[in-house]
Amino acid sequence: xxxxxxxxxxxxxxxxxxxxxxxxxxxxxxxxxxxxxxxxxxxxxxxxxxxxxxxxxxxxxxxxxxxxxxxxxxxxxxxxxxxxxxxxxxxxxxxxxxxxxxxxxxxxxxxxxxxxxxxxxxxxxxxxxxxxxxxxxxxxxxxxxxxxxxxxxxxxxxxxxxxxxxxxxxxxxxxxxxxxxxxxxxxxxxxxxxxxxxxxxxxxxxxxxxxxxxxxxxxxxxxxxxxxxxxxxxxxxxxxxxxxxxx
Amino acid sequence: xxxxxxxxxxxxxxxxxxxxxxxxxxxxxxxxxxxxxxxxxxxxxxxxxxxxxxxxxxxxxxxxxxxxxxxxxxxxxxxxxxxxxxxxxxxxxxxxxxxxxxxxxxxxxxxxxxxxxxxxxxxxxxxxxxxxxxxxxxxxxxxxxxxxxxxxxxxxxxxxxxxxxxxxxxxxxxxxxxxxxxxxxxxxxxxxxxxxxxxxxxxxxxxxxxxxxxxxxxxxxxxxxxxxxxxxxxxxxxxxxxxxxxxxxxxxxxxxxxxxxxxxxxxxxxxxxxxxxxxxxxxxxxxxxxxxxxxxx
Numbered sequence: 001x002x003x004x005x006x007x008x009x010x011x012x013x014x015x016x017x018x019x020x021x022x023x024x025x026x027x028x029x030x031x032x033x034x035x036x037x038x039x040x041x042x043x044x045x046x047x048x049x050x051x052x053x054x055x056x057x058x059x060x061x062x063x064x065x066x067x068x069x070x071x072x073x074x075x076x077x078x079x080x081x082x083x084x085x086x087x088x089x090x091x092x093x094x095x096x097x098x099x100x101x102x103x104x105x106x107x108x109x110x111x112x113x114x115x116x117x118x119x120x121x122x123x124x125x126x127x128x129x130x131x132x133x134x135x136x137x138x139x140x141x142x143x144x145x146x147x148x149x150x151x152x153x154x155x156x157x158x159x160x161x162x163x164x165x166x167x168x169x170x171x172x173x174x175x176x177x178x179x180x181x182x183x184x185x186x187x188x189x190x191x192x193x194x195x196x197x198x199x200x201x202x203x204x205x206x207x208x209x210x211x212x213x214x215x216x217x218x219x220x221x222x223x224x225x226x227x228x229x230x231x232x233x234x235x236x237x238x239x240x241x242x243x244x245x246x247x
Numbered sequence: 248x249x250x251x252x253x254x255x256x257x258x259x260x261x262x263x264x265x266x267x268x269x270x271x272x273x274x275x276x277x278x279x280x281x282x283x284x285x286x287x288x289x290x291x292x293x294x295x296x297x298x299x300x301x302x303x304x305x306x307x308x309x310x311x312x313x314x315x316x317x318x319x320x321x322x323x324x325x326x327x328x329x330x331x332x333x334x335x336x337x338x339x340x341x342x343x344x345x346x347x348x349x350x351x352x353x354x355x356x357x358x359x360x361x362x363x364x365x366x367x368x369x370x371x372x373x374x375x376x377x378x379x380x381x382x383x384x385x386x387x388x389x390x391x392x393x394x395x396x397x398x399x400x401x402x403x404x405x406x407x408x409x410x411x412x413x414x415x416x417x418x419x420x421x422x423x424x425x426x427x428x429x430x431x432x433x434x435x436x437x438x439x440x441x442x443x444x445x446x447x448x449x450x451x452x453x454x455x456x457x458x459x460x461x462x463x464x465x466x467x468x469x470x471x472x473x474x475x476x477x478x479x480x481x482x483x484x485x486x487x488x489x490x491x492x493x494x495x496x497x498x499x500x501x502x503x504x505x506x507x508x509x510x511x512x513x514x515x516x517x518x519x520x521x522x523x524x525x526x527x528x529x530x531x532x533x534x535x536x537x538x539x540x541x542x543x544x
Contacts, residue, residue, distance in 0.1 A: 083429040094422045095479045108430040140477035
């Protein structure tokens with residue numbers, strides 16, 4: 001199965017159910033991602049987009065099915081992954097500076113019982129410079145704008161020097177300059193042969209920026225090349241028609 | 248005469264109060280940042296029946312037996328909470344509330360009915376501690392230093408070592424637990440380790456300063472420090488200073504000041520220390536340069 005071992009992420013009938021709720025949050029979703037591609041997870045609110053990422057990363061209970069990275073389980077490949085959590089998962093009042101947060105991308109490599117050194121901070125500053133936020137290094141994370149905060153988290157992911165980037169709504173609440181910057185970074189990652197899986201909500205930019213998409217609404221509505229996924233029938237099936245669009 | 252009173256009574260009490268305050272404030276920073284401040288409260292209550300049962304078994308205040316009793320009580324509490332949660336009609340907050348208050352009440356009842364006031368372990372001390380009973384007998388040597396002071400000093404050293412050794416891991420797992428988990432950090436172990444130290448601290452401080460003061464000191468110094476800076480390392484240092492300041496200020500106001508003014512009675516030292524910690528918090532909330540109510544912006 002050479003096909004499996006080259007795939008950065010292969011999800012096989014992944015389901016998530018919460019106790020006390022009848023319908024599954026995620027119902028037997030399968031997805032096969034090719035290396036060097038940008039992949040979008042789209043769908044209405046509550047469709048299970050974040051749940052898919054979190055289930056693949058073993059962050060939530062109640063999972064069944066499996067997710068393999070390059071044909072191997074998560075615990076063997078953690079250092080090749082970078083995860084950008086949803087903005088709402090972060091406590092913005094926490095007493096850390098932007099530089100502290102970016103440096104966290106190196107913690108796993110620094111290891112137990114070793115302190116963060118100057119050389120680590122310099123590398124973090126370089127990653128921040130790539131996103132144009134090196135001037136904000138000393139700012140407390142909550143004092144930054146939404147776009148700046150998201151750039152901090154992308155810089156942290158870049159510092160992890162991963163092969164697969166999984167980002168949960170990195171474009172939520174960001175300004176247009178930041179959005180352009182993040183897409184620029186994603187395209188550069190793709191050029192370097194890296195792979196990204198992005199939970200996304202803006203259908204208009206999906207076609208321009210991504211190679212494949214997975215359209216979810218609890219279960220898989222459509223998947224494959226962006227053009228076919230965005231066909232009108234699929235969107236109606238996922239979002240409903242007319243006024244139901246927002247749901 | 249006055250110098251003797253200070254050396255033999257005030258100094259050990261001050262030391263004990265300051266060490267207890269410091270021991271609570273250090274892990275308290277992470278309780279507050281993880282929004283688990285009530286865990287300190289809960290653990291300090293839950294251990295009481297364990298301490299009483301341990302005392303009944305051993306017949307004296309023995310540190311090891313007390314720790315084992317406290318640990319047993321914590322395990323029982325966790326099991327009971329799980330049991331209530333499984334019924335799915337009671338949410339986890341309510342389940343904790345039921346278990347902690349019930350166990351504390353059980354502890355008080357056991358204390359009153361089985362031990363009474365024969366020894367200095369009674370309901371009043373469980374709540375307010377026994378700072379005033381601390382006494383450093385002459386000759387004032389390390390050997391005659393009250394054992395609680397030595398226990399708390401050792402606990403503080405252990406807390407400092409843990410804090411320095413795992414500072415990076417505590418910071419990342421408190422700030423961004425999902426990210427930490429994906430990088431492979433065992434966040435559940437860090438969390439369990441923190442809770443272990445919180446429980447140890449609650450037990451070690453319990454005897455000398457009482458459970459009310461333990462609750463105040465887990466939360467107030469850390470919350471005060473958070474108002475005054477934006478850096479975790481600075482916050483821990485400032486919280487340590489606030490804790491020691493609360494202890495000295497509170498003890499001074501309760502015991503030394505009334506004596507200097509010629510009053511015969513002193514106030515509850517533990518109560519005044521908790522009040523001082525609350526007072527510092529209030530002052531920070533009003534006057535803190537960036538986050539206070541009177542900030543310039």
